[in-house]
Amino acid sequence: MRTLLLFVFRLSSFVALLISCLFVLVGCSGTGGTSTSQPQGEVVVFAASSLQDAFGEIAKSVGDKVTYSFGGSQALATQLSQGAKADVFASADLKNMQAAISAGVISSRTGQTLATNRLVVVTAPGSTKVSTLADLAKPGLKLVLADKSVPAGNYSLQALDKLAADPAYGKEFKDKALANVVSYENNVRQVLAKVQLGEADAGIVYTTDAKAAKGQVGTIDLPDPYNVLATYYIARMKDAPHPQAAERFVQFVLSDAGQKVLQNYGFGPPGANP
Numbered sequence: 001m002r003t004l005l006l007f008v009f010r011l012s013s014f015v016a017l018l019i020s021c022l023f024v025l026v027g028c029s030g031t032g033g034t035s036t037s038q039p040q041g042e043v044v045v046f047a048a049s050s051l052q053d054a055f056g057e058i059a060k061s062v063g064d065k066v067t068y069s070f071g072g073s074q075a076l077a078t079q080l081s082q083g084a085k086a087d088v089f090a091s092a093d094l095k096n097m098q099a100a101i102s103a104g105v106i107s108s109r110t111g112q113t114l115a116t117n118r119l120v121v122v123t124a125p126g127s128t129k130v131s132t133l134a135d136l137a138k139p140g141l142k143l144v145l146a147d148k149s150v151p152a153g154n155y156s157l158q159a160l161d162k163l164a165a166d167p168a169y170g171k172e173f174k175d176k177a178l179a180n181v182v183s184y185e186n187n188v189r190q191v192l193a194k195v196q197l198g199e200a201d202a203g204i205v206y207t208t209d210a211k212a213a214k215g216q217v218g219t220i221d222l223p224d225p226y227n228v229l230a231t232y233y234i235a236r237m238k239d240a241p242h243p244q245a246a247e248r249f250v251q252f253v254l255s256d257a258g259q260k261v262l263q264n265y266g267f268g269p270p271g272a273n274p
Helices: 002-028 049-058 073-081 094-102 133-137 151-164 173-179 188-196 207-212 243-254 256-264
Strands: 042-048 065-071 088-091 112-117 119-123 143-146 181-185 202-206 218-221 230-236
Touching (some): 042 049, 042 073, 073 094, 088 243, 143 188, 151 230, 173 181, 202 207, 230 243
Parallel strands (some): 143 202
16 A cells, blocks of 8 residues: 555656646747747838838848838828728838828827938930930930829929029929920839830939949939938838837837948938938
8 A cells, every 4th residue: 555655646746747847838938938030920011112122121130021012102101091001101201101190090290210312313224315414404315203293203303403493504404304204103113114124214213223223224423412312201000900010110120220221222311411
C-alpha cells in the first residue's frame, strides 16, 4: 500500500509539473512575445503617386502588411469622401487633405506634414528639342503636364506664372507654353511615363519622379525663383478599419527611420525652405 501511495504521489507531481510547463509555453506565445519584425496587422494606405517608390520601401520596415492605392491626391480624396475604406491618407498638398477633412473622414484637423518636394522639367530620351526653360514656349514643342486639379499640375502652373513674371521670359511665356500642351494627366507618374515613352518632348514633374526614372529622361532644373515647394501631408482615417496599424504606419513615416527613407528617394524634410 505504501508503495502504491508513493507511486500516485510521484505521478501527481509529474502531472502538476507538466501543466505548469504548458502554462509557461502558452504565456510565451502571446502578443507580448511577438517579434517586431513580424507582421502585427494590416494597414490600407491611399497615397499620392509620387510617394510610390519611397512608400514601397517603407512597407518593408513597418512590421504590418501594407496595401497601397496610389493615384492623384485629388482622386484619392474624392474616393475617400465618397466612402472608400482606408486607414491612412497621404496627400501631395494641403488642399486635398483639407477636402478629406471637410468631408469628415480624417481623424485630425490638419494632418501632419511628412515631406517636401520640388519641380523639375524632364525631357524625352535623346531629344534635342528642349535644352533650356525658354524652349518650353517654342512653337511645335510637345509638352505634357498633370491636370490642374492634381497637385503637381497646380504647382506647374504656379511655376509657369513665376517664369512669365520675369522679363527674361516675357508675360506671354505661360500662354505659349500651355499652347504646346498635348495632354493633361491624372497624376504625375503618367506625365513621367509619357515623356519616357517619347510621346511628349518635355513635362514637369517632381524631382523625386525624375530620380525614379534612373537616367531614362533628361532634366532641366527650375531655379529657386521659379520653383514651388510641394508640402505633403499624412493623416489617419477617422473610421480606419485597422486603427492601431494605421497609427504605427503614420508614426514610422514621421520617425527618423521613415524620414531617412524618404530623403534617400529625394524628398526634403517637412518644413524645408523653398
